[in-house]
Amino acid sequence: MFNFRNRFTLAIFALTIALIQPTVIAQESDAETALDDFIHYxxxxxVEFTDAYALALVRDAMSNEDFYKMVIATKERHQRFDRAIGWALFIEDLEPLASMLEDKFEAGRVSVIRNAENLAESIELLNGSTRQRILADERLQEAGEYAVPLLLRQLQNGSDVRGVKNAREMLTRLGRDAVLPLSSALPNVDAETKVLVAKILGEIGYKHAAPALLICANNENNASDVRTSAQAALGMLGVSTQASNLSALQTVVANRFYDGETSLQPQPIGGLNLFWEWDAGNQLVALDVPSEAFFDVMAMYFASKALSADADNAAAMGTFVGANLRRNRALAGRDDLVYGDLAYSPEFYATVFGPRIAQLVLTSSMNDSDTPLVLDSIAALSETAGAEALLGTSSQPIVVAMNYPDRRVQYEAALTLASTLPEDSFEGSYRVVPLLASAIRQQGESFAIVVGDDADARREIRAFLSANNWTVVGEGTSVDEAITSAGAVAGIDLLVGLTRSVEHGQIITEQASLLPNTMVTPVFLLAEGTDEQVLSNMLDGNSMVAVTHLDKSDSTRLAIIEDLISLAAGGRLSFEEQSAFSTRALAVLRDIALADSVLRVEDATTPLVEALAIADADSKVVIAETLSMIDSAKAQGALVEAALASDSTETQVMLLDESASSVRRWGNLTGDWQLARVVDLAENSSGSLADAAARLNGALNLPNTSVMIFLP
Known part of the structure; x- marks a missing residue:
């Protein structure tokens, strides 16, 4: 273990070396030697010497660019550095410094790539010797789309035939990375360059260039050779100029970005992608876009273009709305250089076009298991849709949402649908009131299942979870077995998998993603030995899964679980959230009881009775009013019992009056043992309490009540 004593011993040792053998440290303290020593150790x-030399590198004043160039000076050093960093990141004592070195290297790489002088030098080397051309190709390939503006400028220099040829070939080799900037440039360059750009896009062969090529081919202002080149390029992409509808084609591309097709994304540099515009200075301009928002920004761009071509394109509008909501969430308050100046909020666009668009977003987001977007679209529907809009389509996505394996979604869907008080029967109506009842009953509970071969290990994890406010509802050797043992619950909030191997971890993750009850459940895998790192690398980028070592402390496990739940499902359902759901559900159940709806409030009788005993004063009023409208001896008896047991005069009067309301509506359903207590309360109380007891006693219309007990 690398502790303070070890660190102190190392410091003494290093000082001794510095005094006795200055050539080791003092004379060879330059950064390059420190780098080689870091890699070696x-x-x-x-661990001790790796830490020492990592610290020396972190403290060195050399620029990020110089550090990056030093690391990649030779292929062997670069490869050894990657291996060294990979190992150091796995060692707890080294991880902070290793992360800083990794960040320094990446910052240097980004700086070199974005340096216009370096790019121009590389483009010039394309005209040099074979070795220079190979070096230039490597540099420009790594630069990716950052190299396109300068290559395009070279392509436009018709007087340099060799330079044009080299630029064209290099742009073609860049492939996917060149498609978006060239597509943005195509309408704006001169005719000769348009011909070349069209040919390059055709040779690259990526279909998201098709909309730009179709516009070019159909633009009658373009020269015939330009249009012919664009048509030929479309043919190479398998797109017909005659059969293609521009808006439909742009919608297809928008949806491919919306679906996150990785083949469309240029290589990110430093966590950034680029959005390309053509500015007034007749050149390509790049706007930085965080990689996590890139797909949604591009989906919005192509969807907006599709709407410009056809304002009635509902599919494009749905894509725009969904991508806009996701983009806003992904950016989490960071600046958006592309769509940051929209006149209206994402929520505005989600509601202004009516329920149809929000339902399209709801359907697609459920298909994608995008829980936050599902909740966003339901929120939009709750503001705009009535029963006819929600239930008038064959797909009825709001009904489907009540079976979505996430408790927040189920509750929100049931609340949204129930609040419209539907009068006509519909498939799935039987789930609405039980879900509202569940919202009343669950008091901040979080449900988990445990999967693993070893029963003792499962018991240990069960105890750990239970000690940290999780309710373990099921366990088993497989995901399916654990789900079966869980029975009927409102939603499984966490799956903990005890893996015996890398393959087993993959199986658990895959099973969870395929089964309806866990397809959106965050998965927390515990692994041993090197399996942890292997699984972490394999599942990197999957926001639904977190992996850690089986021997990690309870506090570390809890922190990872909380981060996972927050990222994958918006966090655990807190007590405050559950209380808010309960309050909303009570209000809606009362509305159902008051209305002529197909929904049956009677299905919530038991939860309402249970809630009456523990609710606060305000909630008791709503619960009592609702129970009074249920034709049930259990409901009426609970009201009378609560009235008799209450220690608050104000609450007792309210409960007595609601009991009387129940009796007036449904007749005397009260037990004999309660009747005598009602009479006794009326006889032995005074003031408003006596008046309320008298009203209930009168409603009960007891034939054997003696007149004399109430007379002076």
Whole structure:
């Protein structure tokens, strides 16, 4: 273990070396030697010296660019550095410094790539010797789309035939990375360059260039050779100029970005992608877009273009609305250089076009298991849709949402649908009131299942979860077995998997993603040995899964679980959230009881009775009013019992009056043992309480009540 004593011993040792052998430290303290020593000691697993040289590198004043160039000076050093960093990141004592070195290297790489002088030098080298051309190709390939503006400028220089040829070939080799900037440039360059750009896009072969090519081919203002080149390029992409509808084609591309097709994304540099515009200075301009928002920004762009071509394109509008909501969430308050100046909020666009668009977003988001977007679309529907809009389509996505395996979604869907008080029967109506009842009953509980071969290990995890406010509802050797043992619950909030191997971890993750009850459940895998790192690398980028070592402390496990739940499902359902759901559900159940709806409030009788005993004063009023409208001896008896047991005069009067309301509506359903207590309360109380007891006694119309007990 690398502790303070070890660190102190190392410091004394280093000081001794510095005094006795200055050539080791003092004379060779330059950054390059420190780098080589860091790599060496990391690769022989010497934690103490790796830490010392990592610290020296972090403290060195050299720029990020110089550090990056030093690391990649030779292919061997670069490869050894990657291995050294990979190992150091796995060692707890080294991880902070290793992360800083990794960030320094990446910052340097980004700086070199974005340096216009470096790019121009590389483009010039395309005209040089074979070795220079190979070096230039490597540099420009790594630069990706950042190299396109300068290559395009070279392409436009018709007087340099060799330069034009080299630029064209290089742009073609860039492939996918060149498609979006060239597509943005195509309408704006001169005719000769349009011909070349169209040919390059056709040769690259990516279909998201098709809308730009179709516009070019159909633009009668373009020269015939330009249009012919664009048509030929479309043919190479398998797109017909005659059969293609521009708006439909742009919608297809928008949806491919919306679906996150990785083949469309240029290589991110430093966590950023680029959005390309053509500015007034007749050149391509790049706007930085965080990689996590890139697909949604591009989906919005192509969807907006599709709407410009056809304002009635509902599919494009749905894509725009969904991508806009996701983009806003992904950016989490960071600046958006592309769509940050929209006149209206994402919520405005989600509601202004009516329920149809929100239902399209709801359907697609459920298909994608995008729980936050599902909730956003339901929120939009709750503001705009009535029963006819929600239930008038064959797909009825709001009904489907009540079976979505996430408790927030189920509750919100049931609340949204129930609040419209539907009068006509519909498939799935039987789930609405039980879900509202569940919202009343659950008091901040979070449900988990445990999967693993070893029963003792499962019991240990069950105890750990239970000690930290989780309710373990099921366990088993497989995901399916654990779900079966869980029975009927409102939603499984966490799956903990005890893996015996890398393959087993993959199986658990895959099963969870395929089964309806867990397809949106965050998965927390516990692994041993090197399996942890292997699984972490394999599942990197999957926001639904977190992996850690089986021997991690309870506090570390809890922190990882909370981060996972927050990222994958918006966090645990807190007590405050559950209380809010309960309050909303009570109000809606009262509305159902008052209305002539197909929904049956009677199905919530038991939860309402249970809630009456523990609710606060305000909730008791709503619950009592609702119970009074249920034709049930259980409901009426609970009201009378609560009235007799209450220690608050104000609450007792309210409960007595609601009991009387129940009796007036449904007749005397009260038990004999309660009747005598009602009479006794009327006889032995005074003031408003006596008046309320008298009203209930009168409603009960007891034939054997003696007149004399109430007379002076």
């Amino acid at each position: 990391a690769l022989i697993a010497n």
